[in-house]
Amino acid sequence: MTNLPFPDESFGAFLFDMDGTILNSIAAAERVWAAWARRHDVDVETFLPTIHGRRARETIGQLNIPGMDVAAEAIALAQAEIDDVEGVVSIAGAEAFLTALPANRWAIVTSAPRRLALRRLEAAGLPVPALMISGEDVAHGKPAPDCFLLAAERLGQQPQDCLVFEDAAAGIAAAEAAGARVVVVTATHAHTPETRHPTIASYGHVSPRLDAQGRLTMAGIATIARP
CATH class of the missing domain: 3.40.50.1000 (HAD superfamily/HAD-like)
Structure with a gap:
């Protein structure tokens, strides 16, 4: 023992x-987050390693994207992840x-x-x-x-x-x-x-x-x- x-x-x-x-x-989360990153011109390869283990609002907030409604984006991301649980x-x-x-x-x-x-x-x-x-x-x-x-x-x-x-x-x-x-x-x-x-x-x-x-x-x- x-x-x-x-x-x-x-x-x-x-x-x-x-x-x-x-x-x-991981597969489902990275699909959703990669799609979100591409929509906002965020480099997917460098961004995806930062998404794990933290709340979405803090992950998004650290990007400091001008004019972004962080709370609204976090809610939308959560719904997208709820909708995609394949794998x-x-x-x-x-x-x-x-x-x-x-x-x-x-x-x-x-x-x-x-x-x-x-x-x-x-x-x-x-x-x-x-x-x-x-x-x-x-x-x-x-x-x-x-x-x-x-x-x-x-x-x-x-x-x-x-x-x-x-x-x-x-x-x-x-x-x-x-x-x-x-x-x-x-x-x-x-x-x-x-x-x-x-x-x-x-x-x-x-x-x-x-x-x-x-x-x-x-x-x-x-x-x-x-x-």
């Missing part, structure tokens, strides 16, 4: 990012892992609007959690820690007692700022990222367990990478 992330530790709750962490929506699939083992968790001990914490998150979960065949924190629920999106702090609070946990599953730099930074522990999911990465955190390639060889004290641990065999 030494290959498991945090093999000797237990947690009060597990917090999951959505896109790239429990489901793969959205769950990451291996995610469904079994999530359904094995006690309902009051996990949450999805995503930068996506709630309607889009629900649509992608449906498309991927994943369960809707009792608690989901969306990009609309906080004043400051990732990499600010607000979303993970709110999720921990609503689950009745301290953020330091939560394990966050993330894939994107903005989300990892948000989890670190919240004081949570982090596992990086590499399923959608072309190359294993450089990170000081443990990594898992998928959920196919890990499963959640409750220990004798009723705390969450992981069992099984996972791929782990440390510097």
